[in-house]
Each structure stands twice: as structure tokens, then as C-alpha cells.
Amino acid sequence: MNPALICLHEDALRITHPIFKFAPTGTKAIYVWDDEYLRRANYSLKRLVFLYETLCDLPVDVVRGATRTVVMAMTPAMLYVPATNNPSLLSLFAGISPATPLTFVDDDIFAVMEKTSEARRFFQYWSKVERSAFLHNGGALA
Amino acid sequence: MQLLPKNFDNRESLTDFVAALAPWAAGGPSHIQGGRQSAEKMLARVDPVAYGRTRNFGDGKITGLSPYIHHGILSLNEVRNHALSRCGEPVQITKFLQELAWRDFWQRLLSAHPEWAWDDIEPYKTGFSASDYAGVLPADIADGKTGVACIDAFIKELIQTGYVHNHARMYLASYVVHFRRVKWQAGAQWFLHHLLDGDLASNNFSWQWVASTFSHKPYLFNLENVSKYFGRQVDASPQNNQPLHASYETLQEQLFPNLSRSL
Numbered sequence: 309m310n311p312a313l314i315c316l317h318e319d320a321l322r323i324t325h326p327i328f329k330f331a332p333t334g335t336k337a338i339y340v341w342d343d344e345y346l347r348r349a350n351y352s353l354k355r356l357v358f359l360y361e362t363l364c365d366l367p368v369d370v371v372r373g374a375t376r377t378v379v380m381a382m383t384p385a386m387l388y389v390p391a392t393n394n395p396s397l398l399s400l401f402a403g404i405s406p407a408t409p410l411t412f413v414d415d416d417i418f419a420v421m422e423k424t425s426e427a428r429r430f431f432q433y434w435s436k437v438e439r440s441a442f443l444h445n446g447g448a449l450a
Numbered sequence: 451m452q453l454l455p456k457n458f459d460n461r462e463s464l465t466d467f468v469a470a471l472a473p474w475a476a477g478g479p480s481h482i483q484g485g486r487q488s489a490e491k492m493l494a495r496v497d498p499v500a501y502g503r504t505r506n507f508g509d510g511k512i513t514g515l516s517p518y519i520h521h522g523i524l525s526l527n528e529v530r531n532h533a534l535s536r537c538g539e540p541v542q543i544t545k546f547l548q549e550l551a552w553r554d555f556w557q558r559l560l561s562a563h564p565e566w567a568w569d570d571i572e573p574y575k576t577g578f579s580a581s582d583y584a585g586v587l588p589a590d591i592a593d594g595k596t597g598v599a600c601i602d603a604f605i606k607e608l609i610q611t612g613y614v615h616n617h618a619r620m621y622l623a624s625y626v627v628h629f630r631r632v633k634w635q636a637g638a639q640w641f642l643h644h645l646l647d648g649d650l651a652s653n654n655f656s657w658q659w660v661a662s663t664f665s666h667k668p669y670l671f672n673l674e675n676v677s678k679y680f681g682r683q684v685d686a687s688p689q690n691n692q693p694l695h696a697s698y699e700t701l702q703e704q705l706f707p708n709l710s711r712s713l
Contacts, residue, residue, distance in 0.1 A: 320522035322486060341454055347474055350643050353465075354480040354612040358646045360468045361484030362521055364456040372452040372471070381451060390522065393561040394650060416527040418554040426562060433555045434548065441547050442540045444531050 313384035314368075315340065315375075317397050320390030320415065321362050327413040331388045337368040338382075340375045345400060376403045388413055419446045480612040482517060482646055489518035498533040502545035506617050508683035516647035517613065519553065526550050553652055560651035566664075567654050568635055575662040576628065577708025583633040587640050591626060599690035600676050601625050603683075612646040617679055623660040624669050628705050629693055634661035670701055 314327055314337035321339075328337070341363075346356065363370050371378050379387060389401055391412040401410060419437035427433035440446045454471075458464040465479045482488075496513045504510030518524045530550055537543045560567060570580055590596050594605030604618045614622070619641070626637040634657040641657070642648040658664035673694040677686040688695040696704070703710045 318521060322523050322525070324525075324528075325522065341471070343472070346472060350639075351472075351475060351648075352477045352612065352644050353469055353472065353475040354477055354644070355646055355648065356468050356472050356475050357465050357479040358482065358484035358517060358612070359521070360464060361461075361488075362486070362523055364458070364464070365485035365487060370454040370456060372454050378451055393557060393564065395564050395567065415522065416525050418526040418530065418550065427555070427558075430552060430555050433558070434551060437551060437554070441530070441551055442534075444534055445527060446530070 309383050309385050311335065311384065312386040312388060313338065313379065313382055314388045315379060315401075316366070316368060316390060317392060317394075317400075318359060319392045319394055319397065321359075321366060323366060325390055325413075326416060327388050327390050330411075330413045335388065338378070339363055339366070339368055339370050340378045341370055341372045342375045342400070343372070344374060345396065349396065375400045379404050380407065384408060386411065390415065417446050417448055420448065477609065480610070480646060482514070482611060482613055484517070484521070484523075484646075486523055489515070489523045492518065493524060493529065493532055496529075496533065496536065498543040498546035499537055501549075502543060505545065505549070506679055508615055508618070508680035512615060514613065516652075520647040520649045520652075526554060553649075556649075556651040556655045559655060566658075567650050570663040571658055572663050574668075575666065576668050577706045578631070580633065583627070583631050585633050585636060587626070587632060587636040588630065591630065591632075592640060596625075598625070598693055599685040599687070600673075600680065600694070601691075603685065608641075608644050612644050614645070615680075619656070620660055620669060621671050621676065623657050624671055625694075627657075627661045628668055628670060634658060634663065668706070670698060670705070672696055672698060672701055 312332055312335045314331050314335050316337060316339045387404065387408050387410045389410060389412050391414045392398065404410060419440040422436045422439070427436060458467065469475070492514055496515070497511050500511040501513065505512055515524060515529060519526065519529065530547060533543050533546050534540060574580060591605065594602045594609060596602055601622065604614055604622050608614045623634070623637055626632050627634050638654045638657040641653050645653065655664060660669040662668040673686060673688060673691050676684070676694065680686065
């Protein structure tokens with residue numbers, strides 16, 4: 309079994325994402341160019357070109373194949389994935405997790421909610437985050 | 451499993467390579483380039499104070515950052531921190547921060563309610579039920595050949611660049627759902643196909659907001675509004691935009707006759 313692996317996806321394509329500090333130092337990072345996933349998403353060519361240009365800027369391997377197949381072939385002891393709310397991505401990674409331990413890593417926060425109850429309209433939400441939104445790092449490190 | 455190349459002689463060869471990888475993908479590349487370097491150049495140009503004053507205008511100081519934020523190339527935190535460093539007093543950039551906050555809000559909602567991405571969150575408040583709306587986007591809209599000059603101009607921009615000013619997106623969504631009575635889901639799918647920043651939460655919840663399935667009333671616009679905000683960018687003449695050339699009261703009666711009758 310290999311050491312840990314970071315698998316980036318289309319919602320988290322930057323080297324300063326917290327996942328690179330969260331995973332053990334030196335953890336290999338990949339992006340899987342998953343034809344079937346992208347075809348199902350029905351992206352236009354301009355979206356795919358923008359995505360590929362972004363990948364070329366990143367110091368990660370771009371591997372073509374089915375996400376589950378690629379990850380399983382690398383047999384990582386632990387898989388780190390940037391947290392996402394994209395149901396299609398979640399379902400991709402759900403297919404991996406029974407066999408490989410998987411940890412989702414949250415991005416930096418924008419703002420801290422002062423109350424945890426759900427805000428259904430924007431201005432309910434804004435009233436709960438306004439103070440934090442005006443602070444550097446959302447006040448998270450203050 | 452195949453390791454893909456990351457070095458290309460030029461953008462054209464990269465585009466050809468991607469087109470060969472995805473022969474099913476339609477269209478050509480946008481002039482907007484991906485990557486962290488492009489994102490940093492765009493971020494450096496942001497004027498968050500002017501943004502607050504001018505963002506609703508077609509030639510306003512908008513940022514163009516959304517494709518980079520959507521892909522996580524820039525984080526909301528990083529953009530906020532940069533904006534704070536570019537203003538005298540944080541209160542000067544309230545509108546800018548609120549626009550970042552809208553994205554955070556939509557993301558939180560989708561995380562809490564993934565089923566809301568494609569379901570009507572609330573009933574339409576237009577006097578019609580969901581079954582009164584067409585499920586498929588008409589071809590003239592998809593092709594930008596509606597005959598309504600400003601709408602066709604915005605669609606052309608969507609198809610060619612994958613980026614449309616937020617205010618124009620609201621016009622397009624309102625035109626699709628209310629003027630043509632098409633389900634918001636069909637419009638949302640169309641946008642996700644084209645937009646470089648096409649994001650399930652921001653896109654779909656914004657369509658629902660316009661449609662009134664996630665707001666108190668439908669979002670409407672008329673030609674006078676287009677002329678005020680985009681008169682320098684598109685043909686906003688009455689003769690070439692007839693369906694939009696009316697007062698809000700008239701449009702309300704034309705588009706939502708059941709509401710008028712129930713008053």
C-alpha cells in the first residue's frame with residue numbers, strides 16, 4: 309500500500325488550499341481527467357479549456373481515467389479530497405470510500421455564523437455573518 | 451490510465467488537445483484564460499470601492515473573478531482579504547463583500563439542502579403552476595435568435611465567452627422564465643453548459659430567485675432598465691426589442707394575467 313494521496317477536483321484547484329497543509333508533508337497530488345464525469349456534466353469546450361489551462365498551472369499530475377479506477381490503482385493508505393457540496397463529485401468519491409479511507413478537507417472559511425440556525429433568505433444570513441465578513445480571514449485567526 | 455501533458459507551445463495547441471480529449475464538447479475556447487496567473491492578474495485589477503458604485507452597469511467596474519472563485523483558484527477569503535487591503539474603511543466595500551457573501555450563502559444552502567439544486571424550493575408566485583412552464587429551452591433562445599436585440603446580444607456573449615455580466619444574467623433568466631414561460635431548470639442547465647463560473651449552487655439558486663420559486667415575487671425587467679444599464683453595450687432601441695418595451699405595470703398584466711384577475 310502506498311502513502312497518502314491528494315485528489316483534487318474542479319471545485320478546488322489551487323496550491324494554497326488547506327488540504328496541502330492538512331495532508332502529510334510530501335503527499336502526492338493528482339487531478340483525474342474523468343471523461344465520463346465531464347461528458348455527463350455536459351460542459352462546453354470553453355469550460356474544458358479553462359479547466360485544462362488551470363491544471364497546467366498546478367504542480368500536480370493530471371491523469372486520464374475513471375476516478376475510482378485511477379485512485380484504486382494507486383492504492384493510497386489515505387485519500388484526501390477538498391470538501392465539496394457538488395453532488396456529482398460526492399457521488400464519484402462515494403464509490404471509493406468503502407475501500408479506501410477518505411478525508412474531506414474544508415477550504416478556508418469566508419465568515420463565521422454567529423448563530424447556527426439556518427438562514428433561508430440572504431439578509432437573515434447576512435445579519436449573522438456581517439461582523440465576521442468584514443474581518444481579515446473572517447476573524448478566524450483573531 | 452494515462453498521464454496527460456501540461457506543456458503546450460501555444461493556446462491553440464492546448465485547445466486542439468482538449469478538443470481531441472472531449473470530441474463531444476461543443477464550441478470553441480473563451481478569450482478568458484484559466485490558471486492561477488490569470489486569476490492573480492484579475493485580482494490585482496479589482497477596485498472594490500468603485501465596484502460598489504458601478505457594478506450594475508454593463509461598463510461598471512465588475513471583477514470577472516467568478517470563474518476563478520468557482521474553481522477554487524481563488525478562495526472567497528483571499529479575495530475578501532485583498533479587497534480589505536484596497537480600501538480606506540471597510541464600510542466602503544460593503545457591496546463588494548455582500549456579493550462574496552451571496553456566494554457563501556448559496557454554498558451553505560446547497561450543503562444543507564442538496565435536493566434544492568433541481569427541485570422547486572417553493573411554488574411559483576406568478577399565478578401559474580410549474581406544469582404551465584415548458585420543460586425544454588426553445589431553440590431560438592439556445593441559438594441567440596429570439597429577435598429581441600438585447601437578449602440576442604447577451605446570449606451571443608454567453609455562447610462565445612462563457613461569461614455574462616450578472617445583471618444581464620438576471621435579464622436572460624427573467625426573459626426565459628417569465629417572457630417565454632420556460633421552467634427555470636431548463637435555463638439553469640443551459641447556463642451550466644456555457645458559463646465558465648457555472649456553479650450548481652450560485653447558478654441554480656439565482657435562477658430560482660428570478661423565477662420566484664425561492665423569492666417573494668418574480669424578477670421582472672423592461673427595456674427602460676436595459677437602456678439605463680446597458681444602453682452603451684447593446685441595441686436597446688424599442689423597434690428591435692418590442693416585447694420588452696412596456697411599463698412594469700403593463701408587463702405584470704401581460705405576463706401574469708392570473709395575478710391581475712385575483713386582485
